[in-house]
Amino acid sequence: MRGAALLGLGLALAVALSLALGARGTDLGTVLTALTDPGALADPADAVAVRDLRVPRTVIGLVVGAALGLAGVVMQGVTRNPVADPGLLGVTAGASFAVVLGIALAGETGVIGLAVWALAGALVTSLGVGALARAAGDRATPALLVVVGFAVTAGLGTLTTLVLLGDPAALDRYRFWTVGSLTGRDLDAALTLLPLALVGIVVAALLARPLDALALGDDVARGLGFRLGAVRGGSLVAIVLLSGTATALAGPLVFVGLLGAHAARAAVGGHHGLLMPVAAVAGAAFVLVADVIGRLVAPPGELEVGIVVAALGAPLLIALVRARRAVAA
Amino acid sequence: MSAAVALGALSRTRRERRMRAASTTGILAAAGVALSITALAVGSVAIAPADVIAALAGTADGGEQFIVRELRLPRLTLALVVGAALGMAGALLQSVVRNPLASPDIVGVTGGASAAAVLAIGAGATGLAVSGSALVGATVAIVLVLAASGRKLGGTRIVVVGIAVAFLAQGVLGYALTRARLEQAGTAYFWLVGSVGSPSAPETLVLGMLVAVVAIGTVLGRGALAAQLLGDETATAVGSRPRRTRILAVTASTVLAAVSVAVAGPLAFVAFVAGPIARRLRGGGPAVLTAALVGAVLVLASDLVAQNLIPGTLQPPAGLVTGAVGAPLLVWLLIRAARQEGRA
Numbered sequence: 001m002r003g004a005a006l007l008g009l010g011l012a013l014a015v016a017l018s019l020a021l022g023a024r025g026t027d028l029g030t031v032l033t034a035l036t037d038p039g040a041l042a043d044p045a046d047a048v049a050v051r052d053l054r055v056p057r058t059v060i061g062l063v064v065g066a067a068l069g070l071a072g073v074v075m076q077g078v079t080r081n082p083v084a085d086p087g088l089l090g091v092t093a094g095a096s097f098a099v100v101l102g103i104a105l106a107g108e109t110g111v112i113g114l115a116v117w118a119l120a121g122a123l124v125t126s127l128g129v130g131a132l133a134r135a136a137g138d139r140a141t142p143a144l145l146v147v148v149g150f151a152v153t154a155g156l157g158t159l160t161t162l163v164l165l166g167d168p169a170a171l172d173r174y175r176f177w178t179v180g181s182l183t184g185r186d187l188d189a190a191l192t193l194l195p196l197a198l199v200g201i202v203v204a205a206l207l208a209r210p211l212d213a214l215a216l217g218d219d220v221a222r223g224l225g226f227r228l229g230a231v232r233g234g235s236l237v238a239i240v241l242l243s244g245t246a247t248a249l250a251g252p253l254v255f256v257g258l259l260g261a262h263a264a265r266a267a268v269g270g271h272h273g274l275l276m277p278v279a280a281v282a283g284a285a286f287v288l289v290a291d292v293i294g295r296l297v298a299p300p301g302e303l304e305v306g307i308v309v310a311a312l313g314a315p316l317l318i319a320l321v322r323a324r325r326a327v328a329a
Numbered sequence: 330m331s332a333a334v335a336l337g338a339l340s341r342t343r344r345e346r347r348m349r350a351a352s353t354t355g356i357l358a359a360a361g362v363a364l365s366i367t368a369l370a371v372g373s374v375a376i377a378p379a380d381v382i383a384a385l386a387g388t389a390d391g392g393e394q395f396i397v398r399e400l401r402l403p404r405l406t407l408a409l410v411v412g413a414a415l416g417m418a419g420a421l422l423q424s425v426v427r428n429p430l431a432s433p434d435i436v437g438v439t440g441g442a443s444a445a446a447v448l449a450i451g452a453g454a455t456g457l458a459v460s461g462s463a464l465v466g467a468t469v470a471i472v473l474v475l476a477a478s479g480r481k482l483g484g485t486r487i488v489v490v491g492i493a494v495a496f497l498a499q500g501v502l503g504y505a506l507t508r509a510r511l512e513q514a515g516t517a518y519f520w521l522v523g524s525v526g527s528p529s530a531p532e533t534l535v536l537g538m539l540v541a542v543v544a545i546g547t548v549l550g551r552g553a554l555a556a557q558l559l560g561d562e563t564a565t566a567v568g569s570r571p572r573r574t575r576i577l578a579v580t581a582s583t584v585l586a587a588v589s590v591a592v593a594g595p596l597a598f599v600a601f602v603a604g605p606i607a608r609r610l611r612g613g614g615p616a617v618l619t620a621a622l623v624g625a626v627l628v629l630a631s632d633l634v635a636q637n638l639i640p641g642t643l644q645p646p647a648g649l650v651t652g653a654v655g656a657p658l659l660v661w662l663l664i665r666a667a668r669q670e671g672r673a
Contacts, residue, residue: 083489132660132664136663136664141667143430143485143486144485144667146488146492147488147663148660148663150492151598151660152660154656155597155653158522159652161518162522162645162649168515175503175506176507179500179506254496304503304504306500307504310496310500311497313493313496314493314494314500317493318477318493318494321486321489321490322477322486
């Protein structure tokens with residue numbers, strides 16, 4: 001539990017830093033005043049920076065990180081695969097390809113409309129990858145699934161380019177979206193997606209006990225009275241809602257689910273009832289920290305959160321395969 | 330008596346293997362020639378095969394001669410050379426790390442080369458500087474992957490490490506693409522699919538020479554490469570030097586992959602699928618040269634399909650076909666292999 005407390009503290013710190021740091025440095029006192037009583041600030045630009053720029057990206061970062069962290073736990077639980085992650089297995093790539101189709105073919109621009117496309121894409125890819133995993137049977141090793149996910153990501157990337165080649169305007173929007181970023185998103189529009197994520201969270205919470213049983217093997221879970229089909233279907237719903245919403249908000253992010261789930265496992269062990277909230281906290285903290293790092297490393301500009309997440313996540317995945325025999329097997 | 334029978338059986342297997350090698354090579358070469366003539370014959374102006382050969386010999390009329398020799402032949406040559414380079418790059422890496430999943434496009438080498446090349450394009454570099462940059466990116470990627478994978482290369486660790494590096498490269502690529510001007514980004518996106526549509530004679534020549542050098546090296550070192558498949562200890566026991574073989578083969582694979590990427594862009598999955606297809610045709614072994622033929626045929630066929638069979642005014646690059654066909658093919662190969670292992 002100390003680990004969980006540390007992660008919670010880390011998240012609080014990350015939120016504070018995310019509100020305070022940026023091209024325009026503001027101390028925490030100023031941040032608080034800007035949030036509670038913006039009229040009292042000496043410089044109104046501080047209020048704009050905090051309220052209009054940093055609050056939205058912080059809120060979006062929290063939602064995206066928590067959703068992906070949770071999706072990572074569900075995915076790892078239902079596939080019993082320690083390197084499952086919505087990004088690594090190609091689900092976010094499916095969501096983003098669908099978004100591109102929505103933009104380019106259907107002329108979709110609304111947040112809700114695009115989110116529907118993203119969810120559909122996440123659903124189709126999850127079903128596809130799941131079917132492939134089952135086709136491989138017992139030999140669906142973690143590495144095999146990761147290669148399948150990578151193939152899906154690369155194949156969809158090629159198709160995305162085909163869709164975008166004839167449309168420079170869509171290409172311009174796409175390249176900033178696909179790198180993964182928390183900025184330039186409208187907070188109100190983002191909040192309209194929140195119910196989708198909430199449904200995903202509720203479904204995930206209902207899965208906590210069945211996933212505990214599933215961790216002991218299919219037969220044990222069946223013996224304990226859980227219907228495997230229902231557990232898998234529920235997991236699919238949760239994964240699609242959570243990773244689809246996150247992708248619609250921030251673009252395709254890799255490694256967040258992986259890190260969230262593993263940080264939580266290290267902190268509280270394998271019990272899903274605890275694992276899920278802690279993974280959500282860890283995922284959110286990771287995304288916010290990555291975002292803050294991105295703001296600081298390349299002044300006067302900034303690095304998009306997706307770039308920082310990839311730079312931090314890749315060594316993590318490598319450390320994970322080096323440390324765990326299960327993955328290397 | 331029984332020794333004589335055994336020797337007879339051995340020589341029969343050897344003969345069969347040689348027959349199989351010859352027939353595989355023959356079939357692939359025939360397919361390559363047929364596709365090549367088709368590539369020279371079809372297009373916005375259709376030319377009869379006989380006239381194609383006349384144009385190549387220099388006896389056709391001026392217009393056809395120009396179309397065949399100046400427009401279509403360079404593209405054809407580049408497709409063949411790039412395909413051969415990617416096929417060899419994949420088969421070499423797969424053999425020396427004894428892992429069918431470890432091809433340059435899976436373990437981040439192609440990704441590293443692409444990211445570095447797009448960074449260079451964004452900085453205004455052209456030609457040789459882009460190739461050099463791609464080579465640096467590919468080298469960084471393979472060194473990272475090998476260093477992080479440790480000694481156990483045969484397992485799947487190298488694959489997961491490689492994919493981590495590939496996603497890292499994708500992050501760098503995203504950075505490069507968002508910083509570039511829109512036209513440059515558009516060019517880069519097109520290039521990132523992989524195309525043989527804008528051949529340049531010097532680049533094709535350089536890549537062709539690399540292919541030739543590695544092909545000769547492969548023939549000279551075929552014993553060492555075959556021994557490599559048996560494991561380091563056996564390889565040492567039969568007098569091979571596995572470490573040296575591995576370093577040479579990995580270097581050759583990286584250089585081939587990087588220069589192909591610089592010249593034609595990352596034609597997805599050609600390096601990955603050429604090796605397994607070649608090994609299946611040959612019935613085992615490193616099959617590096619067969620993989621070169623398979624790669625050449627694959628890229629040429631993909632370019633033909635992209636140019637002629639896909640409707641619309643936009644002529645999609647060959648990489649679109651290799652990506653769209655290669656991804657499912659890769660997945661199918663993986664699942665099949667997994668099922669067979671499960672049954673064994």
